[in-house]
Amino acid sequence: MxxxxxxxxxxxxxxxxxxxxxxxxxxxxxxxxxxxxxxxxxxxxxxxxxxxxxxxxxxxxxxxxxxxxxxxxxxxxxxxxxxxxxxxxxxxxxxxxxxxxxxxxxxxxxxxxxxxxxxxxxxxxxxxxxxxxxHPCQVLADLMTLRELYGGEVPARRVVYAWSYSPRQKTPGVLHSSMMAAALLGHRVTVAHPPGFAPEERVTRAARDAAARTGASIELTHDLEDAVRGCAAVYTLSWKSPTLAGQEEIQARTRLADRWRITEPLMRLAGDEAVFLDCMPTNRGEEVDADVKDGPRSRIFQQAENxxxxxxxxxxxxxxxxxxxxxx
CATH class of the missing domain: 3.40.50.1370 (Aspartate/ornithine carbamoyltransferase)
Structure with a gap:
């Protein structure tokens, strides 16, 4: 076999x-x-x-x-x-x-x-x-966490995957697998990212092709604040640029440090019920502020347990x- x-x-x-x-x-x-x-x-x-x-x-x-x-x-x-x-x-x-x-x-x-x-x-x-x-294993745990939070309403609840500053280059594995899972299951996702840090084009294309068959929504935007308004969950992620390399990427990443971080004011834009997700590892003060990561909206250890x-x-x-x- x-x-x-x-x-x-x-x-x-x-x-x-x-x-x-x-x-x-x-x-x-x-x-x-x-x-x-x-x-x-x-x-x-x-x-x-x-x-x-x-x-x-x-x-x-x-x-x-x-x-x-x-x-x-x-x-x-x-x-x-x-x-x-x-x-x-x-x-x-x-x-x-x-x-x-x-x-x-x-x-x-x-x-x-x-x-x-x-x-x-x-x-x-x-x-x-x-x-x-x-990273299919992480995404299965994330899907379980969303089911625990929202039950049968998960397809109607929008999740924002937000690029966040990190001094380290990180794999886009969680983002890619999350986009494809959402597309296959008919979920709604928004990917917020600065210019130069879009998901790989082949992944976006495949996810949107699948979404056309399932009724899913796969959106990309450069406007982080607009992206989080009214969403159910803000998921912090950092990933390497598919188009920038070497010092060019390091410099671009550094310039974005203050503007692309998950903060409590940003979470307030999402609404009172929005939760914070993070596959970890992340550093407080880099990808996310401590009052968000350690605050009542955070579901990071539920994700890890799952x-x-x-x-x-x-x-x-x-x-x-x-x-x-x-x-x-």
């Missing part, structure tokens, strides 16, 4: 996402505590550090009865130029699934290509735990036949 890989959020259909979220909610309530993965071995291969993703996958595996084995690239012979083909050929014989985080913001796109190369060689499921283009439940559901359904083979 062909292994099912989850490299992009659109590797799941809308129906599959909803089924997975139903199971995640049942697991969070304690209605499903079965050891669905008893005797399984889950590998975690990360080329960059991780807090939420690594720990949540390890705990998810443990709670499902599996063992998890984390590796840094420097711990494997990949560090000495062993090929992907040979590495994955070996891991196929030891593991039941492989969770991979791989990116290098100095070589944009290479991380996603590396994951695809791994998946092509793998006879076990490969799960994208963040590369330089996609990483555990959605990843338990994802692992379970990859092995129980719900997501095996097939595709969309």
């Amino acid at each position: 062909t292994a099912r890989h989850i490299l992009r959020i659109q590797d799941l259909s809308a129906k599959e996402m909803c089924s997975l979220l139903d199971l995640a909610e049942a697991m969070k309530r304690g209605d499903d505590t079965s050891a669905h993965l008893a005797g399984r071995c889950i590998g975690l291969l990360f080329n960059v550090p991780s807090t939420r993703t690594r720990v949540s996958f390890q705990v998810a595996a443990s709670q499902l009865g599996a063992d998890s084995y984390p590796y840094g690239v420097e711990e494997l012979r990949l560090a000495n130029r062993e090929s992907i083909e040979d590495t994955i050929g070996v891991l196929n014989r030891y593991l039941d699934a492989l969770v991979v985080r791989w990116y290098d913001m100095n070589d944009y796109g290479a991380g996603h290509r590396r994951l695809r190369a791994m998946a092509e060689q793998a006879t076990i499921p490969v799960i994208n735990a963040l590369d330089d283009e996609e 990483r555990l439940h959605t990843q338990k559901a994802l692992l379970t359904q990859l092995f129980d036949g719900t997501l095996t083979g097939g595709g969309r």
